[in-house]
Each structure stands twice: as C-alpha cells, then as structure tokens.
Amino acid sequence: MFLGVDGGGTKTAFALIDSQGQVLARHIESSAYYLEVGLDGMAAMLARGCQALLAEAGVTASDLTFAFFGLPAYGEDRAVQPQLDALPRAILGHARYLCGNDMVCSWAGSLACADGISVIGGTGSMAYGELDGRRARAGGWGELFSDEGSAHWIARAGLALFSRMSDGRAPRGSLYKLVRQRLALADDLDLCQVIYGELQAERSRVAALSRLVSEAAALGDLQAQAIIMEAAAELVALVDAVRGSLGVPEDEEVAVSYSGGLFGADGPLQAPFAQALAASTGPYRLTPPRLAPVLGAALYAARSAGAPLSDAALERLASAD
Missing domain, CATH: 3.30.420.40 (ATPase, nucleotide binding domain)
Structure with a gap:
C-alpha cells in the first residue's frame, strides 16, 4: 500500500492506493502552507489527515509500503528542511517515506510519472x-x-x-x-x-x-x-x-x-x-x-519504493479518479 499526500495552500489531500491501482481511502484537510499556518499547525493537520485516512481503510501506518508527502514551500528554507523531513516519521512511526515539493504531485499525477x-x-x-x-x-x-x-x-x-x-x-x-x-x-x-x-x-x-x-x-x-x-x-x-x-x-x-x-x-x-x-x-x-495530484503523490511513492504500478494498474487508478 502506498500513501500520497498533496499539500496545498488552501487544502491538503490524502490518498491510499494498492499495487493493483485500487484507491483504498481518500481524505481532505486544510492548508499545508507552513508559512501561513506554522510548523505546529501543519504537523497537527498532517497527523489528523493520516489518522483519518488509515482509519477509513482499516489499516495502520506499519502496513504502509511507502509514502510521499508533497509539501508547499518544501526545499525553499534550509533551516526548516530538517524539521519538514522529520514530521512524517513522528506520524507514521517509521522511515518508509519521502518528502518533496508539492509540484512533484502535480507532475506525477498529470503525466503519470512520464517524461x-x-x-x-x-x-x-x-x-x-x-x-x-x-x-x-x-x-x-x-x-x-x-x-x-x-x-x-x-x-x-x-x-x-x-x-x-x-x-x-x-x-x-x-x-x-x-x-x-x-x-x-x-x-x-x-x-x-x-x-x-x-x-x-x-x-x-x-x-x-x-x-x-x-x-x-x-x-x-x-x-x-x-x-x-x-x-x-x-x-x-x-x-x-x-x-x-x-x-x-x-x-x-x-x-x-x-x-x-x-x-x-x-x-x-x-x-x-x-x-x-x-x-x-x-x-x-x-x-x-491523467490523475489528480494526490493520486500522483501515491504513484510517486510506489515509484520511489522501486515498485512502479503496471499499465493495467494505472488504467484502474485513472478510472477511479
């Protein structure tokens, strides 16, 4: 299972998919723009969102294969970077995740990780x-x-x-x-x-x-x-x-x-x-x-784990969007 988080300036979307391209759960929260809501506010929002998503799917964080957190303004402040990178570990309880800028979610979703x-x-x-x-x-x-x-x-x-x-x-x-x-x-x-x-x-x-x-x-x-x-x-x-x-x-x-x-x-x-x-x-x-950015985030998580979805799984994911 792969968790995708598409953080935005207005709302943050969460999605959980499996390797067959099935969407297991989706959830929406508020802004992830830490320059506006603060690091603590963003951390609390991410925790709420992940907990709600996993509860809907009936799984735990330990069941996740990999996760990708796309966050606005990520990579634009060296002093804050270590804190952003550490946030998901406190939520998931493991290090099977990657953080990046939310622009990656847009690209991975719209082009399905293609050039x-x-x-x-x-x-x-x-x-x-x-x-x-x-x-x-x-x-x-x-x-x-x-x-x-x-x-x-x-x-x-x-x-x-x-x-x-x-x-x-x-x-x-x-x-x-x-x-x-x-x-x-x-x-x-x-x-x-x-x-x-x-x-x-x-x-x-x-x-x-x-x-x-x-x-x-x-x-x-x-x-x-x-x-x-x-x-x-x-x-x-x-x-x-x-x-x-x-x-x-x-x-x-x-x-x-x-x-x-x-x-x-x-x-x-x-x-x-x-x-x-x-x-x-x-x-x-x-x-x-092809896909919403949040599903792109989940797709990117799968690719980052070395387990990219097959063409058939991609079609199934697109049909569910």
Missing part, C-alpha cells in the same frame, strides 16, 4: 518537469514577488485594477461593481479594511478573490480579460523555462499537462493557456491530467 512538464495554477504557481532522468522547476518563489499566473497573482492584479478604477486611473468595468457588491463595500476605501483587517492579507483568502476577476472577464470586462490572458502567458513562460533547463532540443515535442483550481471546470485558464502554449516557440503536446 514531460506539468504546471500548477492554484493558490500559487510553478512548473516542474522530468526528462531522461533530469529534473527542473521554475517559479514558485512565493506570493510577495513571484507566483505569476496564480490565483493569488490574479487576485492581486484585480485588486490593483479596482483601485485604479476607483481613482479614475482606469475606466470602470464589471470588476468595479463586482468587488463593491461581493465585498459589501459602503465606500471604495473600505477595501483596505477587508483585505488588511478582515482577511488579514492571508495568502489563501486573498487568492479566493481571483474568482471576481474571472467573473468580470466572463462578463466582458476587457481589463479583467487582459489579466487572465497575462496569467496564461506567465504560466507558459514557466513551462518554457523548465524546457530550457531540461535541455530539450528545439524540434523535440514535449508533453505538457496541468493541475490546480484555475484549470478546473470553473477555472478561467484552460482555453487561454492552450492558446498561449500553441503560440509559444517550442513544440508541445498539451494533454489533460
């Missing part, structure tokens, strides 16, 4: 790829000066646009009315109290406001549409950067897939991303994700 590049468009953003044993990533430097094309980036751009619309520095489109209505602003400057006071400028809560930009774009707000198109272009730039780091020849086609709420059924980026990718210089083959 190619996967891009994340969720609360944050980044791209990760593997080719002939080589690995590379781009983006994911955090919301303060990176995460381009992410929900947080879109929300921040939308809030900036609202401020310009309010001041008269930009014509007022649908976004202006939507922000006032949805956030119940009696005065435009009340937005500051909502963002810095009520929401505490928290990454995940601010990112949720990206929906207002998407809705305004759907209503025909050209300035909101421009934000969505720029977000798609930023994500393609991440893909191009990973391609370059992997040393892919100019004429070689590369498989590209995606994950994250911005690519979901209600997300705004599927079509704009496909258009921007088709217009880029490198030849790409855009493919829908």
Whole structure:
C-alpha cells in the first residue's frame, strides 16, 4: 500500500492506493502552507489527515509500503528542511517515506510519472518537469514577488485594477461593481479594511478573490480579460523555462499537462493557456491530467519504493479518479 499526500495552500489531500491501482481511502484537510499556518499547525493537520485516512481503510501506518508527502514551500528554507523531513516519521512511526515539493504531485499525477512538464495554477504557481532522468522547476518563489499566473497573482492584479478604477486611473468595468457588491463595500476605501483587517492579507483568502476577476472577464470586462490572458502567458513562460533547463532540443515535442483550481471546470485558464502554449516557440503536446495530484503523490511513492504500478494498474487508478 502506498500513501500520497498533496499539500496545498488552501487544502491538503490524502490518498491510499494498492499495487493493483485500487484507491483504498481518500481524505481532505486544510492548508499545508507552513508559512501561513506554522510548523505546529501543519504537523497537527498532517497527523489528523493520516489518522483519518488509515482509519477509513482499516489499516495502520506499519502496513504502509511507502509514502510521499508533497509539501508547499518544501526545499525553499534550509533551516526548516530538517524539521519538514522529520514530521512524517513522528506520524507514521517509521522511515518508509519521502518528502518533496508539492509540484512533484502535480507532475506525477498529470503525466503519470512520464517524461514531460506539468504546471500548477492554484493558490500559487510553478512548473516542474522530468526528462531522461533530469529534473527542473521554475517559479514558485512565493506570493510577495513571484507566483505569476496564480490565483493569488490574479487576485492581486484585480485588486490593483479596482483601485485604479476607483481613482479614475482606469475606466470602470464589471470588476468595479463586482468587488463593491461581493465585498459589501459602503465606500471604495473600505477595501483596505477587508483585505488588511478582515482577511488579514492571508495568502489563501486573498487568492479566493481571483474568482471576481474571472467573473468580470466572463462578463466582458476587457481589463479583467487582459489579466487572465497575462496569467496564461506567465504560466507558459514557466513551462518554457523548465524546457530550457531540461535541455530539450528545439524540434523535440514535449508533453505538457496541468493541475490546480484555475484549470478546473470553473477555472478561467484552460482555453487561454492552450492558446498561449500553441503560440509559444517550442513544440508541445498539451494533454489533460491523467490523475489528480494526490493520486500522483501515491504513484510517486510506489515509484520511489522501486515498485512502479503496471499499465493495467494505472488504467484502474485513472478510472477511479
């Protein structure tokens, strides 16, 4: 049995599978972004999630063959790294696990651990790829000066646009009315109290406001549409950067897939991303994700244990997703 954990800025998913590709249990918990919830908060959440998952499957941690914990911001702070690496041992009671960045979950799920590049468009953003044993990533430097094309980036751009619309520095489109209505602003400057006071400028809560930009774009707000198109272009730039780091020849086609709420059924980026990718210089083959990131994490656990799933097991896993 293989445990997969896909930690995210908004929610954390847990899954338990077997070598035949059967999903034995699934569970959802809250954010794993330790920069926001703290190391203790993340540790408590991971413990709750693992316990609930194992209880649902009717097994214990000692029954696990291997586990993979994909954690946001993993690998980005040397001082914290040993603590992150040690967390699962305290939960599982053994060392049959591996920790890594949550970008690996996206890649392993969307491409089923096959060569190619996967891009994340969720609360944050980044791209990760593997080719002939080589690995590379781009983006994911955090919301303060990176995460381009992410929900947080879109929300921040939308809030900036609202401020310009309010001041008269930009014509007022649908976004202006939507922000006032949805956030119940009696005065435009009340937005500051909502963002810095009520929401505490928290990454995940601010990112949720990206929906207002998407809705305004759907209503025909050209300035909101421009934000969505720029977000798609930023994500393609991440893909191009990973391609370059992997040393892919100019004429070689590369498989590209995606994950994250911005690519979901209600997300705004599927079509704009496909258009921007088709217009880029490198030849790409855009493919829908085969598995959810959490199942990718479990699949990666199996591969890390030296027991990759067979093609038949992969098909069974995909059909259960």
